[in-house]
Amino acid sequence: MSDSGNDADPHVTFDRQRADRIGIEEAVLCGHKTDAQVAAILGDAVTEGRRLLLTRLDPAQHASLPEDLRKSLDYCALSRTGILGDIPALAQTPHIALVSAGTSDFGPMSEAKRVLAYSGLDATAISDVGVAGLWRLLAREEQLRQMGIVIVFAGMDAALPSVLAGLVPGVVIGVPTSVGYGVATGGRVALDAMLASCAAGVTVVNIDNGYGAATAAVRFANMMRRVAVAG
Structure with a gap:
């Protein structure tokens, strides 16, 4: 059910079909990952042109990303989330x-x-x-x-x-x-x-x-x- 694609980190197998199965894309929990692992995962997404949600991305870890990757993210320090790619038009229902x-x-x-x-x-x-x-x-x-x-x-x-x-x-x-x-x-x-x-x-x-x-x-x-x- 899972396609490893061309994941740069051999320890990462990204679940690209999760949204098709359950209606929710896989998010990346950045806590406890190394800076290099987060950068590799984000770099893969940029290369493939796909959206990505990063959670528990602390400001220090965000600051450690290479500049080009850092600039590609919509980052919110309060929520510790980073969003790569477009946010869709927001549905008003259900409320x-x-x-x-x-x-x-x-x-x-x-x-x-x-x-x-x-x-x-x-x-x-x-x-x-x-x-x-x-x-x-x-x-x-x-x-x-x-x-x-x-x-x-x-x-x-x-x-x-x-x-x-x-x-x-x-x-x-x-x-x-x-x-x-x-x-x-x-x-x-x-x-x-x-x-x-x-x-x-x-x-x-x-x-x-x-x-x-x-x-x-x-x-x-x-x-x-x-x-x-x-x-």
Whole structure:
């Protein structure tokens, strides 16, 4: 099912048929790869003229790329993502919302927004509506009820996804973030809180995993489109 093509690094076998199988292209996780490996993978894509999504590409690793490769990327330091090639016209349906409890959650939220854009999906960002000021969320309730997919980013006690899942009919995907201190350090409390949610049907991804949440949303969106066409 996989075609190695002409991968420059003998340790790399790029999955060029993944989008045909599952509707999502393979992304390159740059964390724990050497600078040379990232450069080789990116160079292959440039040579072949194909699009590529790079995740967890830290600013230092981005700065280490050869100048021509660095200039070829649309790079976002906040989300630590790099996009090679064009971003397609963004589909407005299904309606997707990205909701953050606080401004400290912007990193994973930005990653999700970039992954969705790479996949051709638009998303509405609604920021800083955590439960400490519940009126901020309730002021957006009617808007959020129109969304087919709601991705929620929260650290600390991560109560926001549970509250939202009790208010809106759409798919709710929770992203626990590593925002917090003391017992909330690292996001484990946020993860456990989301997994233990009393609200029905909350889907939960790993800590700070904006990419995982976005690709889950892509799968849901693709399924919604297939159902709409079949209907």
